[in-house]
Amino acid sequence: MTTQVCIIGAGPSGLLLGQLLHDIGVETLILERASLDHVLSRVRAGVLEQGTMRMLVTAGIGGRMHAQGLVHEGFAITRDDDIHRIDLTGLTGGKWVTVYGQTEVTRDLVDRRAETGGVTHYEADGVALHEFDSVKPYVTCRIGGEEVRIDCRFIAGCDGFHGASRRSVPEDAIRTFEKVYPFGWLGILSDVPPVSHELIYASHSRGFALCSMRSRSRSRYYIQCNAGDSIDAWSDDRFWTELRRRLPPGIAESMVTGPSFEKSIAPLRSFVAEPMRFGNLFLVGDAAHIVPPTGAKGLNLAASDVHYLFEGLRGHFLERDNHLLDTYSSRALDRVWKAVRFSWWMTTMLHRFPDQSPFEARIMESELAYTLGSEAAQTALAENYVGLPY
Template identity: 80%
Template sequence: MKTLSTQVCIIGAGPSGLLLGQLLHNAGIETIILERSSLDHVLSRVRAGVLEQGTVRLLEEAGAGARMHAEGLPHDGFAISCETDIHRIDLTQLTGGKNVMVYGQTEVTRDLVDHRSQTGGITMYEAADVEPQEFDTAGPYVTCKIAGESVRIDCRFIAGCDGFHGASRRSVPETAIATFEKVYPFGWLGILADVPPVSHELIYASHSRGFALCSMRSNTRSRYYIQCNSDDHIEAWSDEQFWTELRRRLPPETAEAMITGPSFEKSIAPLRSFVAEPMRFGSLFLVGDAAHIVPPTGAKGLNLAASDVHYLFEGLRSHFLDSDTTLLDAYSERALSRVWKAVRFSWWMTTMLHRFPNQAPFDAKMTETELAYTLDSEAMRTALAENYVGLPY
């Protein structure tokens, strides 16, 4: 067996693993990143693209923000439509100047991959059978297979950035971890198409036929979603059927202005809320989707992973550079405090904007009234805006 050593072994080369790795590398802390998929597969994954200011700041700190600022789209607001009416949420006005950045997660990943390569960071792709070992002792390590060869990586800490289905959380004894989950009775059918966005800002649509979202990746590439049944299949939805249904859920003027075209990516995403706690087990730390999942309604998935990275990086930097464990010991508590607030916000937006199957008439009226009150009240719009742009770290 080949043996390597590093200070922090990071499992997962998605945005959270790469961001943590780059921040640590910049601070002079040794890292090795292990990724079970190929680089091509990692760069082909299509995910969300609304970045909070905190995420933007971390990418800048990592040295990977130049292309984001050159090609990303700063958004000062978004719209919520209700049947035929449309209402703008002015993020900048309601939050004292804050906004969000629309920039695809695939592009974030590519920028971090390129910067890690340029700065000499070590990432091992197609690492099979990755398993964290002995993380409840003073001598943790990670085992895996690289090109068929067994490899052991000795380290001081392990960061599990390997997603909901990864090995990190799975390696924790069931008696040591508590999980909380809500599965929503619908999904999002989404498409990507090389057509101009119907609006220069996102539109969240609440309609009697179901929720819809008009988003974008650039000024020439659009990302659209419609609420669908949880048991729907992609094969049952042609592009023509999708565009027809999307138009039905938008105000008439918006529907008429929409430019359609062939999709080049189509998928159905189930919606769930999930939290595992604590997020630290000895020398193993869970980060991002390994510890929590939120519905995409509030655009919090990638941003929550970034805030986890912030807290863990602060703790690791303080440990290695200042011999102070205070922030590292507080990682789980600090991260979970922000996680649960984002879970609440995503749950709130999801329940307020979607139509639930077999919903009781009273519950339907409460949902309708909640949205009406939110749009009519400056205090509620302010709360919506401050959560959307991201709560402070």
């Protein structure tokens, strides 16, 4: 097989990059190790920055997002029993975010690729990257039990933190930075109406909590839990009881509860790999960086990577100009580190750390008090939350 760009991974970043390139006449082939059903069953975040939304519209999938997405012009931060609203629109000159599940984004991109004739191979086993430091890289794998070689001009590694792309890079050619947080997020999905029409970030002496939603009738809730907790130890009743304890009484009393149909514990880490280009291999999204879900930057950061890489590949193929391709890593990493800083800051400010000294605990309490009492600090928070420009 031959293609111009071989994309490893059919998550949102791989599918979005593939669609944008396909629409300008650049040939792409996407390889995904999981089945299509598994890809569409993965539950992820759902807060979209306006830059991400613009890219989805450019890729031809804005219709359902605009029809079903929930526009949020602000969100609340609670501190024990106090409630403070962050006015995103007022603080940023009219910007907002939209709640639209990552699963739905993926489904829209899968349908769009099928409609436009893009090629995706699911359940591709043993994906391996070869000679990406040359002008003739290639990828090998098994498709339907048959050994296949794909010759290409470029490889885009969109296959996540545990994928083959970053692991293919020699250790002496890459530098990684990591912080593992000593807690996780226990999250549930339940078909009950959200407790609020906007997100609620709760800072409480018992730990962090987040009240979110996927629609007007489906809620997504999280609580901070111990890193070693087991799902089996958390019944629905125990979860709802603990969540209510971490919310102001008025919010807790109005909450509608019900059975969960998805429950998981997500570990939290900050991770960055530098650089993001190795010859003709480009790392995109979670293959290059991970952020805690606090602040909803994961999917949005992957989308900005796609923006920078698409610009570079478009310049190469359509304009025979390699400047944007050659600066992909530095431009992407500049925005990556700013988002990593913001996610770390929100995580540190809103969570309780088991190994925190009394001094550190008081500093974080003061950081939150200052943020909630300062319009300048709230403006900085809002500017980062709605998404830095690219």
